[in-house]
Amino acid sequence: MTTEDVLAKLDPKTRKRLQTAMSVEIHKQKTPSIGLNLALRGGLGYGRQTLVWGNKSAGKTSFALQLVGMAQKEGKTCAWIDAEQSYDPDWAERLGVDGGNLIYSSSRGVAKIADECVELVSSGIDVLVLDSISTVLASSYFSDDEIKPFERTGQIGTQSKDLGKLSNMIMGVNENTLVIFISQQRNAITPTYTQLVPMGGQAIKFNSSTIIKLFSSESDAKALMGDISAGDRIFSEKIGRPVRWEVEFNKLGPMGPEGSYDFYFRGHDIGVDPIGEIVDLAERYGIIIKSGAWYTIGEERIQGRLGVVEYLTKNPAIAEEIEQKIYAFDQ
Helix, strand or coil, rough: CHHHHHHHHCCHHHHCCCHHHHCCCCEEECCCCCCHHHHHCCCCCCCCEEEECCCCCCHHHHHHHHHHHHHHHHCCCEEEEEECCCCCHHHHHHCCCCCEEEEECCCHHHHHHHHHHHCCCCCCCCEEEECCCHHCHHHEEEECCCCCHHHHHHCCCCCHHHHHHHHHHHHHCCCEEEEEEEEEEEEEEECEEEEEECCCCCHHHHHCEEEEEEEEECCHHHCCEEEEEEEEEEEEEEEEEEEEEEEEECCCCHHHHHHEEEEEEECCEECCCCHHHHHHHHHHHHCCCCCCCCCCCCCEEEECCCHHHHHHHHHHHHHHHHHHHHHHHCC
């Protein structure tokens, strides 16, 4: 019996819901990191849930804001659930976000957030970010939308159970939305060891098609330094830090790839630095040739990595050409 024969015998309502696997299409959204896009084989999948977690000050919120800005420039409609109360309009604008076209909510209770997320996803929103699941208040904190007295809020495991329900409800209606959950890390203590894990319980992890960990050292020795002007004086200050990323889990490609990018929180260009990544990846693939301290780009010879970054920053057309070669090389 052929596939057509089986489909022909189905109830018309059931037949309408089914299709052959050849009709399945996977659409992806690029992230601010070129290396991460290569590892993800294009980016984060629409119609799926992604978990981004890591230590504090690893730039998780800024990473997501940059992604939202990129999506908006492609004509996508985006929403931001600010459970952490950390959204800064000026900072978001500097990262490329169009605040006037960003749907925003400051809800903190899980019931309200669940209702909002389900309605937004059902309405066809393209990108939905929840920042962060670590600060979502469980249902045990509320009675008729009012905060309970402190002594009546101590129900163990309620937050994880509620977040699991939230995730399941979103998955039940999600067809085309890229849902990003941001999470802080916590210590999971076992009989034999202690490990760092994302908050939110197991259901969030099980429902996520992609899990990305971001880590940044808070050591001054690891900080990126730069010159800051104050009137007629120039002094050296911390302006950023390297961030390591790891694709811990990925249903849409290989899991396990690792890499890094520079993240800047001061200076003219803030956020994930694409030019530094272009230099490092182009050197890896032999698009830029490095010999000692000298780099060769076509006919140009430039001394030092910072010199190459400065050169490509001043020559965006060349940087874009090299970026396209990187993507083509990795296909």
